[in-house]
Each structure stands twice: as structure tokens, then as C-alpha cells.
Amino acid sequence: MQLTETETSWQKIVRDFAQKKLKPGTYWLEGEEFWENARMLAEHGFLGVTLPEEYGGMNLSLLDALLIIEELCRVCPTSGRLVYHTSIGIANFINHLGTEEQKKKYLPRIISGELFVALGMSEPEAGSATTDLTTTATDAGDYYKLNGSKIFISEAHLADLFVVYVRFGNTGRASDIGAILVERNTPGFTVGVNEENMSGEIQCALYFDDALVPKENLLIERDAFKALMGVYNGVRLGYAAQTLGITQAAFDRTVQYVQERKQFGKEICEFQGVQWMIADMYMQLEAARTLLYRAAQAAANNKPDKNAVSIAKVYVAEAAKKITDDCLQLHGGYGFSKQYPLEWYYRCVRAASIAGGTLQVHKTMMAASVLGRKFDQRK
Ligand SMILES: Cc1cc2nc3c(=O)[nH]c(=O)nc-3n(C[C@H](O)[C@H](O)[C@H](O)COP(=O)(O)OP(=O)(O)OC[C@H]3O[C@@H](n4cnc5c(N)ncnc54)[C@H](O)[C@@H]3O)c2cc1C
Structure with a gap:
């Protein structure tokens, strides 16, 4: 497949940037090394590249973003992953499904590298069978009350915000499933201990025990699958x-x-x-x-x-x-x-x-x- 001139120029720009500015990594960077590269990526506009310009993004295409991620990963996989998370990964749930208020509140902070987002979808008993998930969100006035747990959540140790798949109804069908935004400091919500997987990446479980999430954090309700x-x-x-x-x-x-x-x-x-x-x-x-x-x-x-x-x-x-x-x-x-x-x-x-x-x-x-x-x- 032939790439356009703009696409190949993105590859060259990113290759040059990665080689000159990033700390290379042949392991997942942590601590100061991680933040150094995150700051560098934010300063050069690489976080949230596909997000709209009005929130500080570059409005790049999906293909442009893939080319950038691929090039960054050749030098520093942690940096490629950061662009993936902020551009076409989890942040895109907010960009595509969120309300104007949610976008204004969260997207600029994702693009500046202040806010990390993780995805809470998998559960101990619902992996491949995603539609078997049992975490519930029940109506509690101005809030939804969440109960259940998630497993294997990447970047949960860093995230301040979680896109969480929940069940709003009790028909047992996929049509009950939607998603809600849960901030880390939500009462009744806990991030589990850091668990290292085979590549050394950190993943955590998430626990919801009558966690009260404001209704304005609803991302998408029912028939949303x-x-x-x-x-x-x-x-x-x-x-x-x-x-x-x-x-x-x-x-x-x-x-x-x-x-x-x-x-x-x-x-x-x-x-x-x-x-x-x-x-x-x-x-x-x-x-x-x-x-x-x-x-x-x-x-x-x-x-x-x-x-x-x-x-x-x-x-x-x-x-x-x-x-x-x-x-x-x-x-x-x-x-x-x-x-x-x-x-x-x-x-x-x-x-x-x-x-x-x-x-x-x-x-x-x-x-x-x-x-x-x-x-x-x-x-
Ligand atoms: C590195 C990593 C990062 C992850 N990050 C996240 C994250 O950020 N957020 C999140 O929500 N989840 C995350 N996950 C979880 C991931 O989505 C699940 O591990 C995946 O969906 C599989 O579910 P499971 O592990 O429960 O395996 P299971 O579904 O129990 O599958 C076990 C085995 O059975 C096979 N199997 C199951 N059903 C069928 C079928 N119908 N036909 C044929 N074979 C079948 C599978 O292929 C597999 O080999 C991550 C996982 C990994 C490994």
C-alpha cells in the first residue's frame, strides 16, 4: 500500500523526534524516565494527535496516528503506548461518545499529559464473553451506584479517569450494557495492587463497592454495545x-x-x-x-x-x-x-x-x- 507524501513525512518527523528527543527504552519506562518522555511528547503535540484542534489536539487521521505509534515504538515503546492511549485508545471513547461538557473537562488535560485514562471492560468471569459482564450501575438520584469488579486493567496505576463498561438494566442482555466515566477519587471505588504481567507492564483490578458516580459522567447508556x-x-x-x-x-x-x-x-x-x-x-x-x-x-x-x-x-x-x-x-x-x-x-x-x-x-x-x-x- 502506497502512503501519501504527508503520511511518509509524518514517519520521518517522528523518527527524527524519537531519535533526538526521547529516552530510548527496551523495557517499560517508569518514574522519572517515564515522565521525561511524557513531558517531551506533550510539548511536541504528540499526545491526543487525533483529538479535535479545539481541545488542543491535531485532528490527525487514524492512519497518521498508527504511523506515529509505530515509529515511536521502534525507539521507545512506552512513548508509542502513551500516544496510543491518548489518541486512538481510551481517550477516543470520550471524543466519540462523550458530551460537550465531558470533552471540555477531560480532553485538554489528556492532551497536555496531565490526565491518564484507562479502560475497565474485562471482568474475572467475563473476558472473551464481554457481554456477560456483571458490574452494575443502578439509579441513585443524582448518582449511579456502581457494584462489581474489573481485572487486567492496563495503566490503572497511573490513571485518574476510567472508562468503565457497566450494566444499566437487569434483562441479562447485551442491550443493558453502556459505559460511564469514573474518576479515581470516587467514594466506593478502589484500584487494586500493581500486578506485573509477562512483559513487566503493570495491570490492576478495579473494585466498585456502592461507588457513587455523578449522573453527568454517563458516557453512553443501553443499546450502546x-x-x-x-x-x-x-x-x-x-x-x-x-x-x-x-x-x-x-x-x-x-x-x-x-x-x-x-x-x-x-x-x-x-x-x-x-x-x-x-x-x-x-x-x-x-x-x-x-x-x-x-x-x-x-x-x-x-x-x-x-x-x-x-x-x-x-x-x-x-x-x-x-x-x-x-x-x-x-x-x-x-x-x-x-x-x-x-x-x-x-x-x-x-x-x-x-x-x-x-x-x-x-x-x-x-x-x-x-x-x-x-x-x-x-x-
Ligand atoms: C496485556 C493485556 C492488557 C490488557 N488490558 C486490558 C485493559 O486495559 N482493560 C480491560 O478491560 N481488559 C484488558 N485486558 C484483558 C483482555 O481484554 C482479556 O484478557 C481478553 O479479552 C481475554 O479474556 P480472558 O483473559 O478472560 O480469557 P478467556 O476469555 O477466558 O479465554 C481463555 C481462552 O479460551 C479461548 N476462548 C474463549 N472463548 C472462545 C470462543 N468462543 N471460541 C474459541 N476460543 C475461545 C480464548 O481464545 C483463550 O485462549 C488485557 C489483557 C492483556 C493480556
């Missing part, structure tokens, strides 16, 4: 862009390494077996990129290509596992060592097969579409 999933598809593509950028970083290092490392008296890139691995990885990266950009374009043009997101998501996740594994392999014992970043890249991209819907769930949706049949998962 389709609208929520529409925004969530952007989140999925953002996650894929992040995964692709991290995979490209592993590949970049490997291309350099095979031309430096010598065995049997010559650079290992001179062995045909190594060359074929490089060519395979290169092909998979190009294919993954094409599918991702195609999905972004389809979404931007409102084309009803409902499989494009699943195809991109699944392909990127599978290619990322294979490529980072081969990159690690080509580094030999150094690849397996914690002294080098290959094993981190390998652990990092593994999440893409689970977060944003597991590969199996996306394949089930694609198969149903190809076969023209609906397969009831409950029978």
Missing part, C-alpha cells in the same frame, strides 16, 4: 501498531547484528539459512503493515469491511510472535540473555494475541463471516 465496539476497533488497531513497532525494533537490531556477528570466519548474514530468515521476516513485516494500514483506511472511509480489523489484528499478532522469536534465535545465546533486549521484545509482543480480543475469538468472527453463518457460542 455496537457504538462501544466501534471505538474499541480503533483501540485494537492502535495496539497492533504498537506491536508492529516493537517487532520492527527487534528486526532492526537483528539486521545490524547479523552483519556484525562473525562465526566460521565470516559474518553470519553470509549464510544462506540466515538470509532466508531475514527475507521471511521482512515479508511478514511488509504484509502486516499493509493489512494494518488497509484496516485504518477502511475505518476512516467508513467502509463496511468488518473483517479488516480482525485480519490486521490477527496477522500482526501472529507475525510478531514469529518474527521476534526468529530475531531472538539469530542472536543465539545473547538473544536469550536478559542483558540484551531481544527476550523483552519477544515477551512484549505475546500480549497482542490476547489483549483486544484473543486470536481465537477474532478467527471465529472471520469464519462466521466467510461461511455466512452465525455460530452461537453458548450452545
Whole structure:
């Protein structure tokens, strides 16, 4: 797929910015390193790039945002993730579904890097089966009273605001599900302890125990599932862009390494077996990129290509596992060592097969579409 001149210029601008201004990271940055890069991104306008200009954003397209995330992740995955969260990730729920008051209240602070937002969707008993969620929001005068819990919430340790999927009715159907904005200091709401996942990323549980949320924080009520999933598809593509950028970083290092490392008296890139691995990885990266950009374009043009997101998501996740594994392999014992970043890249991209819907769930949706049949998962 051919990128436009503007799109390729974004890639160059971001590559240059990332190399010159950001603290590089081959692990998730924390503490002062994290804030240093967050400040730098905010100062240069990279937080909330797709959000409207009237709130301080740049109103960039989904594809522009994916290109920026991918480029940043090649140098600093934490920075790419920050742009993903503030641009096409969680902040977009407010941008697309929020009231004017909510947008005015929250979007400028997200763009300036003052406010972080997390998504509370998954529950201990409702993962792939999102519509089984049981966290309830009941009417309590000027408030909604929330009860229930969430699990695996990324960035919850940093977030001041949470987009929370809740059930407003008790029919047990998906039509009861909507979403509400919960501020961190809400009475009855607690963020659980920091739990480190396989890549070292922090995730937390969320607990709602008669948590009182003002009614003006309602984001979308009932019959909202389709609208929520529409925004969530952007989140999925953002996650894929992040995964692709991290995979490209592993590949970049490997291309350099095979031309430096010598065995049997010559650079290992001179062995045909190594060359074929490089060519395979290169092909998979190009294919993954094409599918991702195609999905972004389809979404931007409102084309009803409902499989494009699943195809991109699944392909990127599978290619990322294979490529980072081969990159690690080509580094030999150094690849397996914690002294080098290959094993981190390998652990990092593994999440893409689970977060944003597991590969199996996306394949089930694609198969149903190809076969023209609906397969009831409950029978
Ligand atoms: C790194 C990471 C970050 C995350 N961040 C967030 C976040 O910020 N906010 C949030 O709300 N959630 C988040 N999640 C949770 C994520 O959305 C869930 O883990 C995911 O939806 C899968 O749910 P589960 O873990 O309960 O697995 P389950 O749904 O229990 O699945 C277990 C296994 O069964 C398979 N399976 C289930 N149903 C079917 C089916 N119908 N057909 C075939 N196979 C099936 C799955 O593919 C999987 O292999 C994150 C997860 C990860 C790994």
C-alpha cells in the first residue's frame, strides 16, 4: 500500500523526534524516565494527535496516528503506548461518545499529559464473553451506584479517569450494557495492587463497592454495545501498531547484528539459512503493515469491511510472535540473555494475541463471516 507524501513525512518527523528527543527504552519506562518522555511528547503535540484542534489536539487521521505509534515504538515503546492511549485508545471513547461538557473537562488535560485514562471492560468471569459482564450501575438520584469488579486493567496505576463498561438494566442482555466515566477519587471505588504481567507492564483490578458516580459522567447508556465496539476497533488497531513497532525494533537490531556477528570466519548474514530468515521476516513485516494500514483506511472511509480489523489484528499478532522469536534465535545465546533486549521484545509482543480480543475469538468472527453463518457460542 502506497502512503501519501504527508503520511511518509509524518514517519520521518517522528523518527527524527524519537531519535533526538526521547529516552530510548527496551523495557517499560517508569518514574522519572517515564515522565521525561511524557513531558517531551506533550510539548511536541504528540499526545491526543487525533483529538479535535479545539481541545488542543491535531485532528490527525487514524492512519497518521498508527504511523506515529509505530515509529515511536521502534525507539521507545512506552512513548508509542502513551500516544496510543491518548489518541486512538481510551481517550477516543470520550471524543466519540462523550458530551460537550465531558470533552471540555477531560480532553485538554489528556492532551497536555496531565490526565491518564484507562479502560475497565474485562471482568474475572467475563473476558472473551464481554457481554456477560456483571458490574452494575443502578439509579441513585443524582448518582449511579456502581457494584462489581474489573481485572487486567492496563495503566490503572497511573490513571485518574476510567472508562468503565457497566450494566444499566437487569434483562441479562447485551442491550443493558453502556459505559460511564469514573474518576479515581470516587467514594466506593478502589484500584487494586500493581500486578506485573509477562512483559513487566503493570495491570490492576478495579473494585466498585456502592461507588457513587455523578449522573453527568454517563458516557453512553443501553443499546450502546455496537457504538462501544466501534471505538474499541480503533483501540485494537492502535495496539497492533504498537506491536508492529516493537517487532520492527527487534528486526532492526537483528539486521545490524547479523552483519556484525562473525562465526566460521565470516559474518553470519553470509549464510544462506540466515538470509532466508531475514527475507521471511521482512515479508511478514511488509504484509502486516499493509493489512494494518488497509484496516485504518477502511475505518476512516467508513467502509463496511468488518473483517479488516480482525485480519490486521490477527496477522500482526501472529507475525510478531514469529518474527521476534526468529530475531531472538539469530542472536543465539545473547538473544536469550536478559542483558540484551531481544527476550523483552519477544515477551512484549505475546500480549497482542490476547489483549483486544484473543486470536481465537477474532478467527471465529472471520469464519462466521466467510461461511455466512452465525455460530452461537453458548450452545
Ligand atoms: C496485556 C493485556 C492488557 C490488557 N488490558 C486490558 C485493559 O486495559 N482493560 C480491560 O478491560 N481488559 C484488558 N485486558 C484483558 C483482555 O481484554 C482479556 O484478557 C481478553 O479479552 C481475554 O479474556 P480472558 O483473559 O478472560 O480469557 P478467556 O476469555 O477466558 O479465554 C481463555 C481462552 O479460551 C479461548 N476462548 C474463549 N472463548 C472462545 C470462543 N468462543 N471460541 C474459541 N476460543 C475461545 C480464548 O481464545 C483463550 O485462549 C488485557 C489483557 C492483556 C493480556
